[in-house]
Amino acid sequence: MLKITNLTAHYGAAQALFGVDLELQKGTTVALVGANGAGKSTLLKCIMGLHSPTGGIISLSGQEITRKAPAQMARLGVALSPEGREVFPHLSVHDNLRLGALPLKLSKKLGAERMDEIFVRFPKLRERYQQLAGTLSGGEQQMLAMGRALMAGPSLLLLDEPSLGLAPRITDDIFAIIHQLSRSGTTILLVEQNAARALSASDYAYLLAHGKVVEQGPSRKLLNDPALRSAFLGAASDDNPAASRLGGAGLTNIRLEKNLMSELSFMPDFSTETELAAHQLNGLKWTVNHVWEGSSFYRKKFEGAGMTPASIQSLNDLRKLSFTTAEDLRAEYPFPLRAVPFEQIVRIHASSGTTGKRKVLSYTQKDIDDWGHFFARCYQMAGVTPLDRVQIAVGYGVWTAGVGFQSGCEKMGALAIPVGPGNIDMQIQFLLDFQSTVFCSTASMALLMAEEIHKRGIADKIAVKKIIYGSERSSRAMRLKISELFGGAELFDITGLTELYGPGTGIECSEHDCIHYWGDYYLLEILDPETLQPVPEGEWGEMVVTSLCKEAAPLIRYRTRDITRIIPGRCNCGSILPRHSRIKGRSDDTIKFRGVNIYPSSIDTILSAVPGIGSEYQIHLTRDNTGRDSMRLIIERAEKVATTRSAELIHEIGHQIKKQLLVSADLELVEYATLPRSERKSQRVFDNRLQGEIV
Ligand code: ZN
Numbered sequence: 001m002l003k004i005t006n007l008t009a010h011y012g013a014a015q016a017l018f019g020v021d022l023e024l025q026k027g028t029t030v031a032l033v034g035a036n037g038a039g040k041s042t043l044l045k046c047i048m049g050l051h052s053p054t055g056g057i058i059s060l061s062g063q064e065i066t067r068k069a070p071a072q073m074a075r076l077g078v079a080l081s082p083e084g085r086e087v088f089p090h091l092s093v094h095d096n097l098r099l100g101a102l103p104l105k106l107s108k109k110l111g112a113e114r115m116d117e118i119f120v121r122f123p124k125l126r127e128r129y130q131q132l133a134g135t136l137s138g139g140e141q142q143m144l145a146m147g148r149a150l151m152a153g154p155s156l157l158l159l160d161e162p163s164l165g166l167a168p169r170i171t172d173d174i175f176a177i178i179h180q181l182s183r184s185g186t187t188i189l190l191v192e193q194n195a196a197r198a199l200s201a202s203d204y205a206y207l208l209a210h211g212k213v214v215e216q217g218p219s220r221k222l223l224n225d226p227a228l229r230s231a232f233l234g235a236a237s238d239d240n241p242a243a244s245r246l247g248g249a250g251l252t253n254i255r256l257e258k259n260l261m262s263e264l265s266f267m268p269d270f271s272t273e274t275e276l277a278a279h280q281l282n283g284l285k286w287t288v289n290h291v292w293e294g295s296s297f298y299r300k301k302f303e304g305a306g307m308t309p310a311s312i313q314s315l316n317d318l319r320k321l322s323f324t325t326a327e328d329l330r331a332e333y334p335f336p337l338r339a340v341p342f343e344q345i346v347r348i349h350a351s352s353g354t355t356g357k358r359k360v361l362s363y364t365q366k367d368i369d370d371w372g373h374f375f376a377r378c379y380q381m382a383g384v385t386p387l388d389r390v391q392i393a394v395g396y397g398v399w400t401a402g403v404g405f406q407s408g409c410e411k412m413g414a415l416a417i418p419v420g421p422g423n424i425d426m427q428i429q430f431l432l433d434f435q436s437t438v439f440c441s442t443a444s445m446a447l448l449m450a451e452e453i454h455k456r457g458i459a460d461k462i463a464v465k466k467i468i469y470g471s472e473r474s475s476r477a478m479r480l481k482i483s484e485l486f487g488g489a490e491l492f493d494i495t496g497l498t499e500l501y502g503p504g505t506g507i508e509c510s511e512h513d514c515i516h517y518w519g520d521y522y523l524l525e526i527l528d529p530e531t532l533q534p535v536p537e538g539e540w541g542e543m544v545v546t547s548l549c550k551e552a553a554p555l556i557r558y559r560t561r562d563i564t565r566i567i568p569g570r571c572n573c574g575s576i577l578p579r580h581s582r583i584k585g586r587s588d589d590t591i592k593f594r595g596v597n598i599y600p601s602s603i604d605t606i607l608s609a610v611p612g613i614g615s616e617y618q619i620h621l622t623r624d625n626t627g628r629d630s631m632r633l634i635i636e637r638a639e640k641v642a643t644t645r646s647a648e649l650i651h652e653i654g655h656q657i658k659k660q661l662l663v664s665a666d667l668e669l670v671e672y673a674t675l676p677r678s679e680r681k682s683q684r685v686f687d688n689r690l691q692g693e694i695v
Contacts, residue, residue: 522548636674
């Protein structure tokens with residue numbers, strides 16, 4: 001981003017810089033370390049246009065900027081927080097900040113937004129915003145100087161001696177803010193006398209002495225170089241105990257920091273579909289071989305079908321393999337599909353299964369690591385960063401939900417708030433107190449929370465920007481309602497199932513019209529649930545999955561019963577990862593009504609398109625003495641929609657159902673918020689037709 005070549009500078013006849021070369025990549029923090037008078041500040045002044053160099057070239061993003069005026073530099077996206085703060089003591093905090101954006105001539109609205117961002121980062125400045133800058137403490141003045149520089153929304157931030165003259169505790173605060181800025185992707189050139197601090201806060205460093213670069217390299221490497229430690233950091237030495245104490249004090253503050261945003265990627269490194277397919281074929285071959293060697297269950301199936309690992313030569317050979325079903329898992333209870341010895345199993349999870357035996361799945365340490373990795377990918381795809389605070393309101397326990405959301409969050413480096421489901425009062429209190437920015441729950445729970453936020457009128461006091469919800473279908477109307485009542489949060493539907501690690505096997509992207517699934521971890525087939533033959537690309541069918549690197553309990557053509565379809569082609573978001581539609585329902589919860597197959601999601605779609613209707617409804621199916629079926633729909637009116645509109649709404653819904661589903665239903669409209677809400681999954685289909693027949 002910034003490239004300095006052979007820079008020289010003078011103060012009168014005295015030369016301050018001698019042919020300095022320096023480079024700075026976008027998104028990194030580079031430290032410029034050296035003693036007082038080494039030329040550090042001169043270099044910054046030359047970049048900012050405050051001092052005119054006598055030779056050499058400075059370029060920014062490929063454009064030469066040597067000797068441009070400071071105001072021009074500000075417009076090019078460079079901002080300086082100067083040595084000694086240089087705040088205007090007789091102006092208020094507010095006015096000092098405003099000056100930072102002056103060369104940019106921002107609109108009033110944008111200016112106010114910027115200031116608000118600064119106040120979020122420096123809450124102290126918000127408290128003092130009418131106070132005169134001269135009355136602030138040194139640390140607060142430093143925050144003001146940094147805030148003023150950030151008002152320009154810089155792409156490159158120059159920080160000159162931010163810790164100079166500050167007490168160690170305040171220095172800690174200032175460096176914590178520098179870490180935050182760096183993690184949020186700001187490019188920083190940091191000039192600092194405190195070498196240990198500067199090196200531990202940066203990616204790369206230049207050591208400057210007498211106007212020359214004497215050493216450079218990755219900061220971590222310089223920090224561990226014994227020669228440099230004794231020269232620059234004052235490390236332990238018998239003849240200089242003072243230096244040793246000083247260096248020690250600096251070094252003990254170095255701890256393992258969270259991941260840097262610029263280094264974070266949980267996406268696969270494929271760039272073409274061909275590479276992905278080659279990876280998939282390797283994974284399929286590995287899996288088939290692994291279960292052949294390790295699982296008596298699969299071996300029996302293979303032998304029954306006359307198959308050996310050698311039968312798999314292409315991805316199409318997958319079709320030769322037999323299916324695995326939920327019944328197989330239950331029959332093999334308590335350790336179904338196990339393909340490794342017990343000493344390699346580090347954990348089990350179980351489904352919450354309501355009928356029969358639970359489905360139990362085993363994990364090796366690698367399985368756990370893989371799951372955490374692709375769950376972090378989910379967060380990353382939803383735009384979650386290490387600066388986010390993730391309130392996890394899904395179930396913790398033997399099932400996979402809570403621990404999945406938790407480990408992905410930790411891998412990504414965000415702050416996890418593991419609340420678990422329910423407990424609305426505590427959830428609300430945490431949203432307010434911790435200012436959680438991401439909320440994870442089922443769709444029903446998100447709706448419940450949204451309505452509670454609305455009821456308490458606190459939408460403008462919470463900070464939730466993203467809601468990640470899963471394990472349940474949700475209508476468009478329900479999504480809109482949740483987003484609106486949460487003050488405009490962005491929703492991301494996450495997929496997953498216990499059999500395939502757990503939640504996090506795919507997620508909606510910022511385009512919001514598909515689910516990306518992790519084709520590097522499993523294969524997805526879409527089959528007709530009746531004939532078990534592949535449906536034409538793009539048509540709805542049952543999702544069947546085959547794992548590619550799962551060790552303890554691999555899946556081969558596992559029938560998930562989830563109904564979806566492949567979306568062909570690349571997504572506009574640019575990700576190479578393949579896509580399917582949101583889960584439409586389960587093949588075993590299709591409603592068969594008077595000879596017509598109805599997915600509950602088609603009712604969602606119809607109701608979402610009728611204005612004046614809320615998101616909640618129930619479908620009741622009954623059978624009379626003559627064997628004739630009836631469907632009764634109980635639907636909530638939207639909030640504040642008058643009862644007098646009921647007749648008109650009923651007419652419209654009835655018409656749409658008849659037109660789109662080719663059946664008729666009895667309709668009843670009820671007041672908003674009268675149908676029960678659930679913290680887990682709301683029951684919407686009540687099939688009472690079979691009762692009489694179960695004897
Ligand atoms: Zn996408």
